[in-house]
Amino acid sequence: MTTLRVMDTEERAVSKRQLGLLLALVGIVGFVAVLLIDVVNVGRQGGIGPAQRLALALMAATAILGLTLISRGDAPA
Structure with missing residues (x-):
């Protein structure tokens, strides 16, 4: 018989640091992409x-929000 392990929400939650990195990356890449359109x-x-x-x-605000979340650590977002 196999037992299924139930994942705790903390184990699969995205941390503030991970969310911050993602938002910063999206903001920076988006900002550069808008400039490249010109x-x-x-x-x-x-x-x-x-x-x-x-x-x-909007891209600059997204990047700034992401950068502020990076310093918040590994707590769930």
């Missing part, structure tokens, strides 16, 4: 528009 469209004039500015602000 580089790829070299022939287009006007620079960074309002939608790109909003996206840059």
